[in-house]
Amino acid sequence: MTTEKKSRAAVLVLTGVALGAALAGCKVGDTGTGPGGTRTNAGTGTAPAGGGTAEGAGGGAGSGTGSLARCHTRDLAARVGRLDGAAGARSTKIVLTNASGRACRVYGWPGVGIAVADGSALPSSDQRVGGPPPHLVLQPNGHAYAEIDWAAPGAADPQSRSEAALPGLLTVIPPDETLALRVPWSFGPVAEQGNFRVTPLKPGSGPA
Numbered sequence: 001m002t003t004e005k006k007s008r009a010a011v012l013v014l015t016g017v018a019l020g021a022a023l024a025g026c027k028v029g030d031t032g033t034g035p036g037g038t039r040t041n042a043g044t045g046t047a048p049a050g051g052g053t054a055e056g057a058g059g060g061a062g063s064g065t066g067s068l069a070r071c072h073t074r075d076l077a078a079r080v081g082r083l084d085g086a087a088g089a090r091s092t093k094i095v096l097t098n099a100s101g102r103a104c105r106v107y108g109w110p111g112v113g114i115a116v117a118d119g120s121a122l123p124s125s126d127q128r129v130g131g132p133p134p135h136l137v138l139q140p141n142g143h144a145y146a147e148i149d150w151a152a153p154g155a156a157d158p159q160s161r162s163e164a165a166l167p168g169l170l171t172v173i174p175p176d177e178t179l180a181l182r183v184p185w186s187f188g189p190v191a192e193q194g195n196f197r198v199t200p201l202k203p204g205s206g207p208a
Helices: 003-024 158-162
Strands: 046-049 052-055 076-080 089-098 104-106 111-115 125-128 136-138 143-151 169-173 180-184 195-198
Touching (some): 089 136, 089 169, 136 143
Antiparallel strands (some): 143 195, 169 180
């Protein structure tokens, strides 16, 4: 083999080695994120959680605090506060309680929806307002709350009454979870296709 041929062969070998090393050092990464930079899973299912039944699919927002695990739906119980508002505007609060035996973290906005008494979902949407949300640590039996408001059908507006939904349940999805807690709804019909405005979770159980 001539000197020229030997040099050309050596170049081809080195090129192949470099290419193989580059390919071995590359892999496909999972970069899917939800709002706030935290992965948001999608799925459906049912599971018991605290004082309610878990159901549904949804998402949350935010990142964690420290090394604590986040609060999963199965760790929490939910309830609503009293009904407030007048002249077609209604509001209440959602209180989440850590029903597990360990501390957990929570951050962001809960997802809110409505359903009939048998659990079948009704058309609805939620709009996040307020913020930024605080990073919260819930000790066992600790509370966090969010405020929600919505429109009631107008007494003098036949169209708003005919388009109103009459829920039997409020569904509450904790931040970064996909399963919802079911809370009995006794606040009457909801106008505007079940459009709710939701604040981020705050510490405590909120105003009395």
